[in-house]
Amino acid sequence: xxxxxxxxxxxxxxxxxxxxxxxxxxxxxxxxxxxxxxxxxxxxxxxxxxxxxxxxxxxxxxxxxxxxxxxxxxxxxxxxxxxxxxxxxxxxxxxxxxxxxxxxxxxxxxxxxxxxxxxxxxxxxxxxxxxxxxxxxxxxxxxxxxxxxxxxxxxxxxxxxxxxxxxxxxxxxxxxxxxxxxxxxxxxxxxxxxxxxxxxxxxxxxxxxxxxxxxxxxxxxxxxxxxxxxxxxxxxxxxxxxxxxxxx
Amino acid sequence: xxxxxxxxxxxxxxxxxxxxxxxxxxxxxxxxxxxxxxxxxxxxxxxxxxxxxxxxxxxxxxxxxxxxxxxxxxxxxxxxxxxxxxxxxxxxxxxxxxxxxxxxxxxxxxxxxxxxxxxxxxxxxxxxxxxxxxxxxxxxxxxxxxxxxxxxxxxxxxxxxxxxxxxxxxxxxxxxxxxxxxxxxxxxxxxxxxxxxxxxxxxxxxxxxxxxxxxxxxxxxxxxxxxxx
Numbered sequence: 001x002x003x004x005x006x007x008x009x010x011x012x013x014x015x016x017x018x019x020x021x022x023x024x025x026x027x028x029x030x031x032x033x034x035x036x037x038x039x040x041x042x043x044x045x046x047x048x049x050x051x052x053x054x055x056x057x058x059x060x061x062x063x064x065x066x067x068x069x070x071x072x073x074x075x076x077x078x079x080x081x082x083x084x085x086x087x088x089x090x091x092x093x094x095x096x097x098x099x100x101x102x103x104x105x106x107x108x109x110x111x112x113x114x115x116x117x118x119x120x121x122x123x124x125x126x127x128x129x130x131x132x133x134x135x136x137x138x139x140x141x142x143x144x145x146x147x148x149x150x151x152x153x154x155x156x157x158x159x160x161x162x163x164x165x166x167x168x169x170x171x172x173x174x175x176x177x178x179x180x181x182x183x184x185x186x187x188x189x190x191x192x193x194x195x196x197x198x199x200x201x202x203x204x205x206x207x208x209x210x211x212x213x214x215x216x217x218x219x220x221x222x223x224x225x226x227x228x229x230x231x232x233x234x235x236x237x238x239x240x241x242x243x244x245x246x247x248x
Numbered sequence: 249x250x251x252x253x254x255x256x257x258x259x260x261x262x263x264x265x266x267x268x269x270x271x272x273x274x275x276x277x278x279x280x281x282x283x284x285x286x287x288x289x290x291x292x293x294x295x296x297x298x299x300x301x302x303x304x305x306x307x308x309x310x311x312x313x314x315x316x317x318x319x320x321x322x323x324x325x326x327x328x329x330x331x332x333x334x335x336x337x338x339x340x341x342x343x344x345x346x347x348x349x350x351x352x353x354x355x356x357x358x359x360x361x362x363x364x365x366x367x368x369x370x371x372x373x374x375x376x377x378x379x380x381x382x383x384x385x386x387x388x389x390x391x392x393x394x395x396x397x398x399x400x401x402x403x404x405x406x407x408x409x410x411x412x413x414x415x416x417x418x419x420x421x422x423x424x425x426x427x428x429x430x431x432x433x434x435x436x437x438x439x440x441x442x443x444x445x446x447x448x449x450x451x452x453x454x455x456x457x458x459x460x461x462x463x464x465x466x467x468x469x470x471x472x473x474x475x476x477x
Contacts, residue, residue, distance in 0.1 A: 058378055085384035095379035099398050108393060109383040161383060 014063030026220035035194035039207040042217035088158030096142040128156040148179030272432025286354025291361025321359035368399035
């Protein structure tokens with residue numbers, strides 16, 4: 001049953017490569033409620049990034065369904081571009097557009113896709129930029145920014161579309177250690193504003209402190225899930241314990 | 249010295265023969281310019297079809313047609329293509345020769361531009377593509393707003409070189425009796441029985457144009473290198 005507060009419902013999601021020989025996702029079912037922060041952890045190769053990228057169909061699932069606002073995204077007749085506008089995504093390698101200024105990076109999608117006027121889009125973009133402390137870099141190009149600054153811009157670029165959910169794919173993994181904090185701070189403040197977030201990360205501190213629910217993935221399935229308290233302090237299953245003992 | 253003056257007079261002044269050079273030059277520039285425009289248009293369309301197929305496996309049939317086009321154009325001499333278009337494709341209609349040359353050289357150039365542009369598109373990181381799609385842009389919008397502007401910047405030097413080659417290649421337009429720069433010089437040679445002056449003049453004009461374009465490309469490359477973004 002889908003309740004009113006369910007934003008994304010994943011049903012038996014599968015992603016097979018090489019004609020079924022490699023099962024990156026092997027039957028995943030879960031749901032994300034509005035305002036919930038879900039953190040996905042697990043060893044490398046466990047399928048956690050593939051899972052995240054399937055949610056907005058950057059990877060096309062080979063089986064199962066994804067209900068977003070009660071529409072099945074895996075249905076061929078669904079206009080995925082319309083739904084992606086409501087699913088912001090932040091990448092490990094930022095993927096800012098290098099030929100555009102920071103401001104243009106943020107306004108091009110609202111202007112071209114949502115019919116916003118340039119003034120309106122820029123005003124909103126500037127508000128968001130100020131909030132992450134980068135208002136003074138609006139006219140700069142991505143190559144002139146540090147990694148942490150780039151990732152903060154990437155987050156607010158996605159926010160400019162006023163998404164219903166934000167997907168984070170290892171947002172701090174490509175950063176120098178001293179820049180991780182500034183990005184996590186932005187994500188924490190988003191969580192406080194009750195943005196729905198799905199975060200694939202190796203930052204266990206963030207998972208513990210901010211998340212409502214932790215999914216531990218291994219070998220293409222959700223091996224264990226629970227509150228941060230349950231997973232980090234009271235894990236019931238052997239591979240979760242093994243993994244946590246290595247990373248904590 | 250008097251001999252030189254006399255030859256100059258014979259080749260260029262008498263009967264206003266300089267007009268062959270000036271009119272020919274204008275034809276050469278016109279044909280090159282419009283052929284380049286056609287080449288860019290065809291090249292971008294073919295490149296986008298081909299790289300879409302490479303990336304996604306879609307557009308199988310258009311990609312196949314593009315491959316036939318590329319194979320035919322790059323596998324045969326441009327002179328033969330020019331003759332075929334003039335005598336066979338437009339064989340039964342009376343038509344402006346400059347137009348025929350523009351079509352022929354444009355079709356030819358498009359094949360080379362296509363492969364340059366395709367290499368440019370394929371050189372852009374997949375992450376750029378995913379970022380565009382994740383914001384909600386469809387495939388074409390992502391190509392237009394995000395991928396091709398970056399690709400264009402990367403390939404500008406190679407593209408400019410292609411048009412330098414094109415300028416020189418149009419010198420075979422005389423095969424369909426179009427009076428371009430080369431043909432103009434050759435006509436003077438035929439009238440005066442003096443090969444030296446008209447042909448060297450023609451060569452120098454090409455050389456100056458090519459050097460000018462090369463200097464432009466060099467400056468462009470330096471500008472692109474300096475602006476790191």
